Amino acid sequence: MLRALLGRWRSSLSLLRPAHVDADRAKIAVAQLGHQYANKVVALQDVSLNVRSGEFVCLLGPSGCGKSTLLYALAGQVKPTGGTVAIDGKTITGPGPERLLMFQEAALFPWLTVRGNITFALGAKGVPRAERRERADAFIRRVQLTGFEDTLPHQLSGGMKMRASLARALAMDPTVLLMDEPFGSLDAQTRIHMQELLQSIWMRTGKTVVFVTHDVHEALMLGTRVVLMAPRPGRVVRDLEVHLPMPRKAEDAGLNEMVRHVRELLRQVEGPGLQEPAPRRPPERTASRPGLPAQGLPRPVR
Numbered sequence: 124m125l126r127a128l129l130g131r132w133r134s135s136l137s138l139l140r141p142a143h144v145d146a147d148r149a150k151i152a153v154a155q156l157g158h159q160y161a162n163k164v165v166a167l168q169d170v171s172l173n174v175r176s177g178e179f180v181c182l183l184g185p186s187g188c189g190k191s192t193l194l195y196a197l198a199g200q201v202k203p204t205g206g207t208v209a210i211d212g213k214t215i216t217g218p219g220p221e222r223l224l225m226f227q228e229a230a231l232f233p234w235l236t237v238r239g240n241i242t243f244a245l246g247a248k249g250v251p252r253a254e255r256r257e258r259a260d261a262f263i264r265r266v267q268l269t270g271f272e273d274t275l276p277h278q279l280s281g282g283m284k285m286r287a288s289l290a291r292a293l294a295m296d297p298t299v300l301l302m303d304e305p306f307g308s309l310d311a312q313t314r315i316h317m318q319e320l321l322q323s324i325w326m327r328t329g330k331t332v333v334f335v336t337h338d339v340h341e342a343l344m345l346g347t348r349v350v351l352m353a354p355r356p357g358r359v360v361r362d363l364e365v366h367l368p369m370p371r372k373a374e375d376a377g378l379n380e381m382v383r384h385v386r387e388l389l390r391q392v393e394g395p396g397l398q399e400p401a402p403r404r405p406p407e408r409t410a411s412r413p414g415l416p417a418q419g420l421p422r423p424v425r
């Protein structure tokens with residue numbers, strides 16, 4: 124019995140392997156990235172990370188380890204103080220239409236319906252008026268919101284708002300989707316539902332996704348790769364490929380064994396001196412978020 128359990132544990136952990144991706148084969152190539160904020164906090168130090176096209180990479184780590192700073196540097200919203208980010212071999216200098224950033228807030232225009240939010244975004248992208256409605260409805264179907272096309276955001280639940288936001292993001296057709304704890308404010312059940320939905324959409328569309336989370340289970344449920352980060356200074360400490368088959372189920376035994384193992388790895392890399400809470404963010408960072416219909420639109424440079 125014990126031998127069987129040990130065997131199963133070993134076999135699921137063998138599905139977690141160090142990642143090695145050459146920069147010249149990468150969709151996203153991050154090289155020796157560093158970022159120091161004006162208050163001298165070193166949010167990132169010497170971060171190098173290569174992401175293949177079509178990978179689902181989860182940035183995982185405790186509060187303050189620089190996950191969001193790295194994500195915003197990929198979006199071109201943070202100008203790093205050192206190093207480079209290249210997309211398809213071209214160094215980025217700011218935001219671009221091939222990358223789209225999604226936040227925890229759904230950021231829908233409150234006066235527009237679900238369909239209206241999407242057709243507005245399609246209009247901004249230059250899609251002809253005649254095509255917008257049909258395309259919007261196709262994405263509404265994809266996120267399972269059929270029947271809510273004419274509903275205003277305040278009439279939707281948190282999960283439904285997030286689905287509408289995801290439909291709008293997909294309608295913009297970026298090749299890279301950058302997601303900053305998008306399901307962080309949802310209840311546990313809705314969160315699992317959203318994870319399953321996102322996974323099935325990712326499997327069909329093959330988008331490159333970089334997804335920030337501090338939830339180990341979420342990272343292993345979704346990621347083909349998990350990048351473990353540690354704070355002060357923010358850095359990458361492990362880069363692991365997850366070879367668990369997809370689609371994954373939240374209660375899958377192999378997944379949950381892996382979760383326990385990665386939690387232990389995180390405990391080791393965090394160390395005793397890192398348990399103190401991270402300094403609070405300055406107010407301007409969050410103040411601009413509520414109600415900000417800002418998918419893909421410039422956010423303040425931090």
Ligand SMILES: Nc1ncnc2c1ncn2[C@@H]1O[C@H](COP(=O)(O)OP(=O)(O)OP(=O)(O)O)[C@@H](O)[C@H]1O
Pocket residue numbers: 160161162164165166184185186187188189190191192193337357401402403404405408425
């Ligand atoms: N605008 C800013 N000005 C100064 N320091 C900042 C700013 N934004 C973040 N920081 C600091 O940079 C470090 C990394 O922050 P970041 O938000 O990137 O970490 P994180 O891992 O995403 O944290 P969390 O999980 O809490 O969102 C932290 O110490 C944070 O206090």
